[in-house]
Amino acid sequence: MDLGLKGKTALVTGAGSQIGFGKEICLTLAREGCDVAVNDIDLENARKTADAVKALGVKTMAVKADVTKKAEVDEMVRKVLAEFGRIDILVNNAGGMNFGAFNFLEAKEETWDKDFALNTKGAMFCSQAVLPGMTEHKYGKIVNISSSVAKQAFPGVSTYAMSKSALYVFTRGLAGMVIKQGINVNSVAPGWGLTNFDPRPHDEIKKGFIPETPRAIETTPKDIANAVAFLASDVSAHIVGQIICVDGGSTMQ
């Protein structure tokens, strides 16, 4: 199926990890002919991803920014616009979790703030920065990477789950606000993957709860990239404010 992504321009945040979802999203968009700006807090890693994108024959650039800092985000978007002229697609992929914060009575304010800053404020700043251009062109796609834990409840308080849940509500509210400007906002919610996201050894994660999920296999970066490409394209133009859980059936909500 031609997704019509040829000649489009995308900005993907948090795409530095060489085994993460972000890099595969960049590569999948590039294979469809999309120019891709690769962001990460670590410029060296973003450059590695950009090199892989470049090898696919599209325009690319690596751009450093901590998405929790508005000034850095604005500067990043300015740089991408200077290079690409416009941003058609924003993928808010940067995110993370503070492991070891599961003991609620000992949970610290800074852990709370850190999770919410990275997982919600980052998406807000990036969306704020790209929306004026998208509104001007009456065209845009924003895809927020949420998490299947946003729709599940486990015993214990997870600031990560709460922040990803907030990101889902953000997705719906923003979607309703900007759809009349021709901008689609949706979300992809991955299950557990074997990426750098979880610092535990991959063998441990594999033997842990993944066998308990309905499909008993982990989320792969390709699974996520496919769903993102679908939502970043015009074939999903009538889909507004939705969350697609790509989690092997862990979440049935």
Add this chain to the structure above:
Amino acid sequence: MDLGFKGKVALLTGAGSQIGFGKAIALLLAKEGCDAIAVTDINLDDVKLTAEAVKALGCKSIALKADVTNKDEVQKMVKQVADEYGKIDILVNVAGAILGGGPLEEQKQDLWDREVGLNLYGTMITSQAVLPYMQKQNSGAIVNIGSGSTHMYSHGVSTYAMAKGAVDIFTKQMAIMEAKNGIRVNCVAPGPSPTNFIKAPDKQAVIDMLAKQIPMGRGATPDDIANATLFFASDISGYVTGQVLHVSGGSVL
């Protein structure tokens, strides 16, 4: 993006209407390289037209009559398809209709039985008949057509919305049960759409009124629904199961 439909066999119910979702799904599957598409409807003359249109795209097709509320007919129909093509990889449960609705005091058992029979029981017995073939090959994708009406409330009792709400739950139950057999089950929930579903004599006026209430300013087209259905039917969503995706232009956020 290659959706990997080459060599696949699909079965669609409710594919007779020449302006409906079923036909659009059949044609898009054919365009994307599906090997054979069996199209069925309660009205054989209508569905023969769909089969002709599929064949014109160079794809094998047969038209079969089946009332999805009749278990014997459904089992016979499914067996005929499997005998003809040797397997069934994809099932799309499109057959469904609004048969009535209104104030609480006017509700009658007959209407409930017919509406639940067509929209819920029909989906159940068709899936029941197809599943053994998918289990045998340890792979398969089932896509149920749900409805945005499950989340859009208005005065009066809509048995249709209730039955479609049950289709959402049935989707998840089947997804859980079949995950380990390599079979994925998902649901596409269309928002208001200008198909034969709207039976009012002043159809255009109803369509115009609905469009005003939809944030995107237009109803769901058969192509919108076909695109989302193909996403779920394809291996590119290989890690997605038990999900309900609203394709409603922002009507359901």
